[in-house]
Amino acid sequence: MSSFVSSDIVFQDATRLAELIRTRQISPVEVMQAHLERIEAIDPKVNAIVTVADDALKTARQAEAAVMAGETLGPLHGVPFTAKDSIDTAGVLTQRGSPIFRGRVPDTDATSVARLKKAGGILLAKTNLPEFSYWIESDNLLSGRSNNPWDLERTPGGSSGGEAAAIAAGMSPLGLGTDLAISVRGPAAQTGIVSLKATHGRVPMTGIFPRAPRRFWHVGPMARSIRDLALAFSLLAGPDGLDAYASSTANFDAGAGRSPHRPLRVGWLVEPGFGPIDPEVAATVKAAADALQSNGVDVAPVRIAALERDFALDVFNRLHVMEMKPAFAQVTAGHSEDALYKMAKTMRALPETSMKDYIDAEQAAERLRDGFAACFQEYDALLTPVLPIPAHRHGADTFVINGRTVDATFLQGATVPLNITGLPGLSMRFGTSKEGLPINVQLVGSWLAESTILHLASLLESVSAVRDLHPAL
Template sequence: MSELHYLTAAEMARLVASRQVSAVELLQAHLDRIEQANPAVNAVVTLVAERAMRAAEAADAVPRGTPVGPLHGVPVAHKDLVDTAGIRTTYGSPVFADHVPERDDVIVRRLRAAGAITVGKTNTPEFGTGSHTVNEVFGATRNPYDLSRSAGGSSGGAAAALATGMVPLADGSDMGGSLRNPASFCNVVGLRPTPGRVPDPSDTAAWYTLAVPGPMARTVEDVTLMLGAIAGFDPRCPFSITEAFAPEPEEGVAGLRVAWSPDLGGLPVSRETAAVTATAPQVLERLGARVEQVDLDLSDAEDAFRIYRAWYYALSFGDLDRLGPNTRWNVEQGRAVTGADLARAERLRSGLYQRMADFFDAYDVLIAPVSQVPPFPVEQPYVTEIDGVPMPDYLAWMRSAYWVSVLHAPAASVPAGFTASGLPVGVQIVGRPFADARVLRVARAFEQATGHGLRRPSL
């Protein structure tokens, strides 16, 4: 049990349920690990150890034979964008540096109802703006596999905490890749669910489907377990999915039709990243899948994403002062959006959605790179060029993730290997809208065949 903090969440839940390990013992192992590892990576920015210990003691006091939730006694951390009642929540912004919400968000309530124990909050860029986790309140989160590199973002604190064994489960959110990019950078698993699978009610942008909450963990099994706890209908979310989430009963990928796109239609991908992700098709072929390289064109997602994102930022943050440069740039872009722009975005997205519906009639899943580059230097605000191809702004290097966001589709990031210098790289598995279980089935088969996720960082 010396590596208790690196067991899977499913194993932890079984041990606590069978009373082989107490919830207090399990929590203490994670608090010890946070004390040991967090100073190096800066992933957990608000710790509620005493509160968590009281919850663990209460979990242990439940009489034998009493039904408990599937995550009973399992520690979890929440992204600092998620409201947690009585726990400091800054959104990574100096404007909210001392903010303490009065209510929990839906995802927090559901995790608690499943028996999970909140240990604290994980770092994020201001309002989740960008795929590099740094802000003026807490500073930067560092990559556990190379402390000179970025942990990705915007759920970078969550990914780094998972990779180092500080928590077995963490929630995140994803508009342009914020569950997938940090998972790729930190050798863990992140799932962008189909919008509405995990409801996220909003008072200002209730019909906005580009941003979704979702689960992160070290294994696909744990992501599936967590998704089962947080998914489900909520009438306050107008596109909430009514059907209950259930994993596919079948295992493996034999006979599945897999489309492989090494660059999603001509995007620049670094040689290091391409060399790692190019091994993914062969893995699935060995497992019995029918893999075909496809000439895919998702370029209509570019304007659709940027227009909708800009509009959302002006709507959500346009009235705030003292915004950081990335958030302020997005707000300024949004203020310039016209009705004609929104009409164009809707036409582009609708046409792309219908074309991809035809595409997924022919293929079960699409596999592609998650990110176009491996983790970059932590002092660098964003990627400015990819193998000599200049990036015009801080968003451009994330296209391989945010083009997929436009598809209204589930997408998982799964560890795919390491560069020659030891930096993690993930592969993206994308499914038809609402086929979250199929994506997780393929992800688990890939994970079990490769074992890349078992490689731990050496701090």
């Protein structure tokens, strides 16, 4: 038995846990037991966990035996991880937040889950989400509403809100979420953890709902340290031969081609282009820009004309409603209204986008891609807000932000451009609101240049005044 107590274990990052296990300072069984106990103690308040994997402790014992036998160990050997409940897990319930899929148990793992397992990770549990992964709060008819561990009266966001809450509260060191418009980066911002939405197609979506249409969907790692994001991304990236979007080779990185003989150049922007931004959030972005400047990065304010011409959220709505409305109709066909929650009913009732509006939106999406491409001719990365406000109270459907009243979808204003364009984006905490809530910033890279934003994030992490803060539950 090691000298570590449970509270020490559950707030170690995955990289450190793997090191402790590999050097026999702690056993996989102790690590798993500590997280199971944490779930039992904390989850009744947070409601982040949907299902605990029945074989988690058994698999931890097998991992411990492998350590003791001197076997070759993977980089995550013995480390627990969790996955959003839209991601298939063999032999473990995957119910997608809907009574329509109540009791569904997949036969195979999603590619992302299989890759973490191959690296030695152990599936601990599945985490809560909105119905079908659609909304900015994690609430559904099957498992109810998740709460933010920083303030239980507030949301941990959506759609990967349960995953974010579990990691922030020490119930999991590492997890998988999905991102259509906000859903990995927004919940990370609302709970003060880190997350990465890589370039579209870098990580296969195989085994994740919905299968189609998926041109804006991503799956990505969520964690408490930048090095964990980098490690997880290195394990997750690369084609699997099943997802046609996943065609980039695992080891290709456009960021590696930058000249080492000049400083990195980062452009920062808050408004206009993303909708209104709260002054506290804007100040946090500026503070992060100043921190990068102090660490040898060339930083300058920028504007992207395409964002100001074509509001990305409006573009996305016109495109995605046209594409997803038939899929919702197909999935929910034959089921009564009693089986449907807010977003399924909303999606079924939305008017279809006209062909003219759809074509106009496609042209706007092209302008957005070109606008970012032009910006990346001068800058290696961008620094922006993630969300316009810190975590909001449950059930809010309008907000007053910087003197302007907007509906709840505006939370996606700074995140959805990266789904339309496919650009990589990283969410990390760099500030705290006057109410004690986390404020994250977003680092945006050029296509396939994840190494650049991971490097910049590590610089910010090293000087951050809010690193290693945990909610008091």
